[in-house]
Amino acid sequence: MVRKLGRTVARQWLLTASLPIVAVLPGEEQRAKDILARHIDKDWTLCDAISFAVLDARRVSRAFTFDHHFRQFGRFQILGLEYQLHLMRDCRRECKMCTFGTAYPAVSREGENSTNSLKNCAKTAAKINVRQASELDEFQHIRSGYLEFYTNRAQPPNGASLNLSRFVGGRNDQNM
Amino acid sequence: MTRGVLWDSSAILALLDADDADHARAVEIASQIAGDRRPSFITNYIEAKPTRSWFANSDARWRVSGC
Numbered sequence: 001m002v003r004k005l006g007r008t009v010a011r012q013w014l015l016t017a018s019l020p021i022v023a024v025l026p027g028e029e030q031r032a033k034d035i036l037a038r039h040i041d042k043d044w045t046l047c048d049a050i051s052f053a054v055l056d057a058r059r060v061s062r063a064f065t066f067d068h069h070f071r072q073f074g075r076f077q078i079l080g081l082e083y084q085l086h087l088m089r090d091c092r093r094e095c096k097m098c099t100f101g102t103a104y105p106a107v108s109r110e111g112e113n114s115t116n117s118l119k120n121c122a123k124t125a126a127k128i129n130v131r132q133a134s135e136l137d138e139f140q141h142i143r144s145g146y147l148e149f150y151t152n153r154a155q156p157p158n159g160a161s162l163n164l165s166r167f168v169g170g171r172n173d174q175n176m
Numbered sequence: 177m178t179r180g181v182l183w184d185s186s187a188i189l190a191l192l193d194a195d196d197a198d199h200a201r202a203v204e205i206a207s208q209i210a211g212d213r214r215p216s217f218i219t220n221y222i223e224a225k226p227t228r229s230w231f232a233n234s235d236a237r238w239r240v241s242g243c
Contacts, residue, residue: 019218020215065183066190
């Protein structure tokens with residue numbers, strides 16, 4: 001928060017945030033460590049695993065997050081990423097060449113590798129635009145799809161313009 | 177299952193940062209959560225995360241993490 005918003009906002013958050021704070025129990029910490037130990041192929045943080053353990057232990061099914069790690073774990077309804085998935089579905093519907101998110105289930109099982117596609121699409125792609133994607137090696141496989149899509153079609157089809165606008169413009173353009 | 181919602185640090189940052197790509201959506205979801213009267217909470221780990229770097233070299237770290 002300090003890096004992104006500065007010290008003032010961080011201080012304000014610390015002193016005035018009114019969200020109830022749950023103290024993690026030792027058993028939940030141990031379960032979090034067990035989760036990390038079981039999934040050595042994932043780059044989850046301890047904080048992520050703590051959240052998974054707390055949600056599980058306290059029978060809470062919803063998390064408000066934009067972190068794709070929660071979807072990788074796969075046991076919860078994720079408020080936030082649902083929207084990004086919706087964007088990707090719209091993108092795929094309109095751009096047949098786009099390979100984003102080709103095989104992800106609506107809800108994956110714990111640690112399922114199919115959610116790796118999300119790492120390369122929903123979380124990241126919802127934040128990038130075409131210009132940024134073209135600069136990243138990991139998006140080489142979709143770059144040609146996007147560029148060809150916009151080269152061959154003067155305008156996105158009806159209904160596509162709104163959702164696709166995030167990929168071709170938006171505030172990121174102003175920063176580039 | 178309870179009706180509660182765990183707020184992750186990514187959501188909090190998106191909500192507080194008007195320039196965040198997910199800000200508009202974060203505001204929308206937060207409004208929905210409030211409208212649905214779902215009890216929201218964070219963990220002490222999440223509370224510490226956004227301010228961790230601020231306190232990284234501070235004697236006041238205990239104020240956040242409690243340790």
